[in-house]
Amino acid sequence: MDMPETTAKLKILFLCTGNSCRSQMAEGWARSLKGGCIEAYSAGIETHGMNPNVVEVMAEAGVDISSQRSKHLDELRGIEFDYVVTVCDRANESCPVFPGRALVIHAGFDDPPLMAAECRDDDEKLDCYRRVRDEIRRFIESLPESIER
16 A cells, blocks of 8 residues: 655745844744644844743734744754745845755845834834734745745
8 A cells, every 4th residue: 555645844944133023923823824834943143032022912813932932043054944034124135045955035024123112102012013923924824835936
């Protein structure tokens, strides 16, 4: 009896400047919504620690990312990614060259901490995070079809 052919998951790295916000949301959404076809990672070209507002707004949406941590890109050396998705302009501009077959794609999102700095109260600040969270969710929902070669 022939065994069914298994399809390998796509390895996707979500790259941001500090791996504290947007890339963490993207990793969380990808694990939650696309875990059957995507092996998600996130990292930064720097590490800034996890932003507690990100953990809070993702939990509101039913995605627990409290066990994720801010990682530097160097920690993921040796993993051959299929795609590297830069989620902020600075990471896109500073994106290192990835050996192998990785295709680098830019999907920029606004910076919630920067937007929240202009807000008057905590609810208004969290709304900045929620907006970006929801935009990233829509992007993740379109994967992998929207980025496949």
